[in-house]
Amino acid sequence: MKDYTLIATAYNKEARIYAATSTNLVQEAHEIHKTWPTASAALGRFLTASAMMSLMYKDDEHLTLKIEGEGPLKYLLAEAHNGIVRGDIGNPEVYLKYHSGPKAGKLNVGMAVGAGLLTVTKDLNMRQPFTSSTPLVSGEIGDDFTYYFTTSEQTPSAVGVGVLVNVDNSILVSGGFIVQLLPSASEQTISSLEKALTKISSVTDLMQEGKKPEDLIHILASGTEEILDKREIKYHCPCSKEGFASSLSYLDNKTLEELIHEDHGAEINCHFCGKKYHFSENDLKDIINNK
Numbered sequence: 001m002k003d004y005t006l007i008a009t010a011y012n013k014e015a016r017i018y019a020a021t022s023t024n025l026v027q028e029a030h031e032i033h034k035t036w037p038t039a040s041a042a043l044g045r046f047l048t049a050s051a052m053m054s055l056m057y058k059d060d061e062h063l064t065l066k067i068e069g070e071g072p073l074k075y076l077l078a079e080a081h082n083g084i085v086r087g088d089i090g091n092p093e094v095y096l097k098y099h100s101g102p103k104a105g106k107l108n109v110g111m112a113v114g115a116g117l118l119t120v121t122k123d124l125n126m127r128q129p130f131t132s133s134t135p136l137v138s139g140e141i142g143d144d145f146t147y148y149f150t151t152s153e154q155t156p157s158a159v160g161v162g163v164l165v166n167v168d169n170s171i172l173v174s175g176g177f178i179v180q181l182l183p184s185a186s187e188q189t190i191s192s193l194e195k196a197l198t199k200i201s202s203v204t205d206l207m208q209e210g211k212k213p214e215d216l217i218h219i220l221a222s223g224t225e226e227i228l229d230k231r232e233i234k235y236h237c238p239c240s241k242e243g244f245a246s247s248l249s250y251l252d253n254k255t256l257e258e259l260i261h262e263d264h265g266a267e268i269n270c271h272f273c274g275k276k277y278h279f280s281e282n283d284l285k286d287i288i289n290n291k
């Protein structure tokens, strides 16, 4: 089954709900970045929230999201557009669990991320990119997006994202939701929604029971939902040799000459998908000549 996000309106159009299944997308990110379990959970939650968020904007809007934290993961990066995401992680080899308390045995994403900032840049093509940052609340990703939407975009929201990792480190299930209240939301809607949210203590527990985005929305909407759209989400990197050639053309000629005469070519690794691109001496000479 392909990954998708359902978009619904609920509570007399006073709330908007996004719910996603993202197991394949997160598995792909895990394979590309060779993430250990806690890194898989952090990157997977981040990419799932980013993919859903990218569906809130118009087709030509691109989002770049970054979490920079003091924890061992260092950073998480996502680029998202129309439900298509690609991402990167500072340190994929992180495996931390809670040792005590109610979450004992579960992956400790908050500690892996640490204190830091969530930064969102919206690139609207024509206009100047708009950037906004909020401090991380817990580093657990869902809480951090909730705080971002509520403070930076003045949209009261609730975000839940989760990833379960198999014993062989593959991704068992991944998914999440974003609920946003419109300014017209009544007190009654707010209290119904708060009650509904208590029924979803763990997205991944529900998904493991076989629940789908349709079911998540039904619970969150207390049955008032009206499905507006179903959109595919996926991990995809559109990188190309031409794209990297154009990046290389921004280097000054002296640096390019050094690559030709000292290194006899250049090899570039895409951070988002791991693909390697080789530029021969002739490729580099062409780049200089075409400037």
Ligand SMILES: [Zn+2]
Residues within 6 Å of the ligand: 237, 238, 239, 270, 271, 272, 273, 274, 275
């Ligand atoms: Zn790539």
